[in-house]
Every structure is written in structure tokens, then in C-alpha cells.
Amino acid sequence: MIRLLTVLAAVLVLGGSACSLPGQDSEPLQPHTERNGPTGPVPPGLDRFYGQELSWGPCETYATTAQDRPLYQDPGLECARLEVPMDYAAPDGETVQLGLLRKPATGGDERIGSLVLNPGGPGASGMSAAASMAGQDAELADRFDMVGFDPRGVGASEPQVHCLTGPERDADRLDSDADSSPSGVARSEQEEREYAGKCAERTGPELLANVGTRDVARDLDVLRSALGDDKLSYLGFSYGTRIGSEYAQQFAGNVRALLLDGAIDPGQSTVDQLVAQGAGFQRAFDDFAAWCAEQDDCALGRDPSAAVTRFQELTRPLVEQPASAMQDRRLSYEDATTAAIQALYAPSLWEQLNTGLHELRAGSGNLLLTLADVYYGREPDGRYSNTTDAFDAVHCVDDQRVHDPDEVRAADRRYREAAPFLDDGNPPSAARDMCSFWPVPVTGDPSQPDVSGLPPTLVVSTTGDPATPYRAGQELADALGGGLLTYEGTQHTVFLQGNSCVDEAGRDYLIDLELPEPGQRCN
Structure with missing residues (x-):
């Protein structure tokens, strides 16, 4: 009996080089409440979710693992919860609380907005990844609030998926x-x-019936609005690329930038x-x-x-x-x-x-x-x-x-x-x-995204990626009509892991929306 492997090592690799607290010298952020939405189009019946307040405060109580506890003590980080419908077909019914973690931008008037990230899995914590990555690139830290979220059922989100003791x-x-x-x-x-x-x-x-990527993408649009961003800037690693491509399928007009590293081919x-x-x-x-x-x-x-x-x-x-x-x-x-x-x-x-x-x-x-x-x-x-x-x-x-x-x-x-x-x-x-x-039906649609009105996107694919093969990146870039940046190496994902060629190209795209030259390769 063979199972697909959990594609989560991106967060382990990304987190491994950031054990020192990235903002440990920061001034403590004060608890506060923000109402930034609704921003952008609001689907019928979802006004209260798109326009909700977010109450930001210290992150210590959100830590769910021993690895996260020291990271979440950083006074330069702040956490909150986002409320979303359990079932988008019944928005007046039960709800889910998603854990959010944010490192605010340091660039003042140069701030572009939020950069929302997901590190993979499915099942890996975006909050933990954001805490680890927040200080890894000074230019991105100047221009974006770095925002990680734990998808529904995962980590600090409530309720959790739970199967075994x-x-x-x-x-x-x-x-x-x-x-x-x-x-x-x-x-x-x-x-x-x-x-x-x-x-x-x-x-x-x-x-269980509403934990799939279809619904995570809908949550991501609620998050975009609650953060006050007209358009989403998103950074997805590994399985996080599937969230990004699903978001593009459902909300192409709400995209500012999608950088997808270590692509899963959704049509496979x-x-x-x-x-x-x-x-x-x-x-x-x-x-x-x-x-x-x-x-x-x-x-x-x-x-x-x-x-x-x-x-x-x-x-x-x-x-x-x-x-x-x-x-x-x-x-x-x-x-x-x-x-x-x-x-x-x-x-x-x-x-x-x-x-x-x-x-x-x-x-x-x-x-x-x-x-x-x-x-x-x-x-x-x-x-x-x-x-x-x-x-x-x-x-x-x-x-x-x-x-x-x-x-x-x-x-x-x-x-x-x-x-x-x-x-x-x-x-x-x-x-x-x-x-x-499994006791509930399939909700996913195994097909390549068919999108129109999507701005240029960037897929990063590694020739020797063991978990998400290079060909999947080529296929996804073609399906999205965007750019492809090739990294020649043997590892799973590469952006913000110390390769200056990849990091510069990704930074230019996220900040200035400039794609690398067609066929560009890094090693």
C-alpha cells in the first residue's frame, strides 16, 4: 500500500535556518483591533466575514509545538484569528477560526501591502513559516507585512483535524x-x-467535508479583504502552490502577484x-x-x-x-x-x-x-x-x-x-x-486551472526537486500563462533559502511585478 508523501519539508528547510528570533530586537507591538474590509468584491452573503475586525495581540498563546514556542515570543510579531464559514454554502451556520501571524512592514510609506504565504503540506503551519521567514529578506520586510495563516483544520486554527493519539x-x-x-x-x-x-x-x-483546497482558497480571499488589500500578493511553497492555483481559478481578478515555488500539477x-x-x-x-x-x-x-x-x-x-x-x-x-x-x-x-x-x-x-x-x-x-x-x-x-x-x-x-x-x-x-x-465525498477538481484576467504570475521549479518534480512546474506555468524560473539543483523549493539568483528574481517580481527573462536559469 503506497500513499502520497506529505509535501511539508519546505517548512522544515525554511525554518531550519531561522531559529534565532528574526525580530527579537523589535519594539513590542501593542494589542489593537483593525477593521480594514470589506475590500474588493464580496460574494453574496459573506459581508460580515469580509468586513470583520481583526484583534491583534501577542503570539505566545498560539504556539502549538515546541519548535514554535520560542519563535512566537518575538515581540515584533502579532497574532489574531479570522472567522470564516465552516460551509460556504451555509454561511449562517457554524464557523472556523483561522490562526494568523503577522510581521508588519518596516518601510513606512514604501509599504505595498500584505504578502500572504503558505509553506506546504497540506497540514503545515503558515504561521510558523511566517515567523521563521519574517527577517530573511530585508527588502521584502520593508515593503510587505509578512502574513502566515494556519489553514482550516491545521495548527492553531480551530477546530483541528484530529485522527490519532x-x-x-x-x-x-x-x-x-x-x-x-x-x-x-x-x-x-x-x-x-x-x-x-x-x-x-x-x-x-x-x-472533514469542508477542509479541502477549494475552501482554503475561499478563506484566503476573506483574509485578503480583512487585511485591507484590494489585490492579493501570495507566496506558496509546495502544496501551497495548489492553494495559489485554486485561488487563481476562483478569484483571478483579485490577484496582484502569485509566486509559486515547488509546484504541484493540479491536473495530474x-x-x-x-x-x-x-x-x-x-x-x-x-x-x-x-x-x-x-x-x-x-x-x-x-x-x-x-x-x-x-x-x-x-x-x-x-x-x-x-x-x-x-x-x-x-x-x-x-x-x-x-x-x-x-x-x-x-x-x-x-x-x-x-x-x-x-x-x-x-x-x-x-x-x-x-x-x-x-x-x-x-x-x-x-x-x-x-x-x-x-x-x-x-x-x-x-x-x-x-x-x-x-x-x-x-x-x-x-x-x-x-x-x-x-x-x-x-x-x-x-x-x-x-x-x-473516507466518510465524506471529494470536493476537489483535478484539472489544470482555466483562468482569464489573471496578471503575470511566477513559478519557480527545481530540476532535481524530489517531492514536486520539475515538469509539474512547467505545466503549471503554462496553465497560468506566467513566467517560469528554473533552478538547477537537488532540493525541495529554493526561494528565500540563500540562492541570490533566485531570491533576486523573486524579489523583483513580488515588489515590482517584473518577471525574469524567459528561459532564465539559476544554479
């Missing part, structure tokens, strides 16, 4: 579901059916996206193997062509016998491969992966388990962020569901062929994932 998630990670026999398939599908039931029971079917089928992602991680693994072979202590040996086999020799035994690890925990096959995937998002993590594989060869799963914990958002006390729960909930209402067992088996076979380093050695499985048992 911490101990239940730990147990789920230990179960590799590798048995593809009829009895193994039946057992896996029963677990998936139970998982979907827990999500419905603990989250509520109404939020679930299976094709899965296989393309597998191929992307295999290319990243091959690049890692080539780098590793040049080191004095490569855990996979000095022959890159043998790296897949050596990786399989290290990890496949974990299917039957997990390795010992810290705090009386164990490293499963799933966790070992998840750790490798986490490390393949960026070359800066390759040394940790090599060390972790050396440890595994010696019988210890400590470092690989730590990498997997980062991927899943596991706290030191055993609690988890709700990133994985939210990812599953959004994926199950956004994307096509594959119900036919033969199609599922064929998809598994294609995935193993695309990413042999992730092949557990068992025959392809016909086990359906949790989405086949």
Missing part, C-alpha cells in the same frame, strides 16, 4: 503493512477503515502524481548515493550503482524485526524509509542520513528515528502536531480515489519501478488506502 500514531508507524497476501490486504484495509472512522469521530464530518491524476513523486525521490537518492560514494565513510559503499541494493539490505530486515532505538522505542521499516525521504529533501541533511545508516548497520535506529520524528512532527513528550492527520484529510477530499484493487496493485507496481530504493521486496499490494473508506 500520540500512542496510536507510534503504533501505526511500527506497522509496515508490507504483507501483500490476501489476508495481509484484508488486515491493512481494516486498519485503514478504522483510521477513517477515528478521523470522522474525533474531527466531525462537517469539518493521483496515481500519476504518486509515480512522478517516487521517481523524483529516486533521482534524489541517486544524487545522494553519488555524493556518499565520494566520502571516506559512505554507509552504502563506494559504488553508486550498488547503493539501492545496499540500502535495501539495511532496511528490508526491519519489516520483520524493527531495530532498537532511543527511549525503548523501535525503528520500523516505514520509519527508516521515511527518514531517508526526509533527508532527501535537501543536501544539507545527507550527512545525517549517512550517519543514520551507519548506526543502523551497527544495530541502532536512533538517528533515523529522529529524522522520521521530524517528518511526522513528533514532540519529545510523544505528542504529535496534527500535520499528518490534516494531510490525510485534505488529500482524501482533494484528489481522485482509487477503489479498484487491480488499479491499486498496478499503481504500487509502477511506484516500485519508479523508486526501487523504496521497494520492500514483497509483491505489489492491492490494499486500498484510507481515502477509499
